[in-house]
Amino acid sequence: MLKIYKSHENGPLTELSLKTLENGAWINIVAPTPYELKVVGNLTEVEPDFLRSALDDEERSHIDIEDDSVMILTNVPVIREEGGYDTLPLAIIVTEEYIITVCLEETPVLSYFNEKNARFFRTFKKTRFLFQILYRSATFYLSYLRQISKQSDEIERNLRHSMRNQEILKLLELQKSLTFFNASLRSNGAVLDKLMRLRTNSTMQPMLKYYEEDEDLLEDVIIENKQAKEMVEMYSKILARLADTFSSIISNNLNQVMKFLAAVTILLAIPTVISSFFGMNVPVPMSESTWAFSYIFGIAGILVVVCGYLLWKRDMF
Structure with a gap:
């Protein structure tokens, strides 16, 4: 132009x-x-x-x-x-x-x-x-x-x-x-x-x-x-x-997310380990009890709560 x-x-x-x-x-x-x-x-x-x-x-x-x-x-x-x-x-x-x-x-x-x-x-x-x-x-x-x-x-x-x-x-x-x-x-x-x-x-x-x-x-x-x-x-x-x-x-946000996921993984591992132990095809404690599932579930829940409290005290959540 x-x-x-x-x-x-x-x-x-x-x-x-x-x-x-x-x-x-x-x-x-x-x-x-x-x-x-x-x-x-x-x-x-x-x-x-x-x-x-x-x-x-x-x-x-x-x-x-x-x-x-x-x-x-x-x-x-x-x-x-x-x-x-x-x-x-x-x-x-x-x-x-x-x-x-x-x-x-x-x-x-x-x-x-x-x-x-x-x-x-x-x-x-x-x-x-x-x-x-x-x-x-x-x-x-x-x-x-x-x-x-x-x-x-x-x-x-x-x-x-x-x-x-x-x-x-x-x-x-x-x-x-x-x-x-x-x-x-x-x-x-x-x-x-x-x-x-x-x-x-x-x-x-x-x-x-x-x-x-x-x-x-x-x-x-x-x-x-x-x-x-x-x-x-x-x-x-x-x-x-x-x-x-x-x-x-x-x-830092990524680190916080990874820390949270690591804590959740630890908590999920507890009931997984317990259920795997009682799910083996061999004689295990309480295998004849009708309340076995409730006992196992309660034990797993108590351990999860205790572990969660310890992780919370260590600022993992």
């Missing part, structure tokens, strides 16, 4: 086409076809490798600089249908005339920049728009981390009442999501630090013009990213300890 937008000074966002492409436009490419990449590359004279960089879902965040363009590859958070969280590479290419974004999927980070919110951004202010995208990505990390925190609290409450496999699997899914977030936030932090260092690079001025408010916005992005990274580390430790705790509880 290929969409082209351009902001106007008074606020509205206009959708353009390849034939009406203007300076200051934002070219948004989602799940591109080879034809779309080729057309955009020819019109903007951007390196083909820049446009294809976000098509590898394992690509890590980094910055590439050419003479007339700079490519910032960052990882943005997404929610999967199965309830887990993941990250996707997003390539933001800034040239003297345009800003181009390339991603494998439609993400909530870029979906925020629409006609409804057009008054909050300007596509022709490329540096600020770049930092606004990065800031929105950091805020979505924080939002998803709060959701993960709520889900972990709910899982903990459920596990207190029942040790179901479904809850354990949810816990593992959240741990996996935090692992993805941790790796992405670390690499994103390195990119942000490099962007801060590049503000004094004169060769970057044609593509990235830093104004005072832009530097303040970049500092906000760095702060939000650091906060998200700290939250990921904290939640990862909490979930790891939670998993260890409930693993110990499950093991």
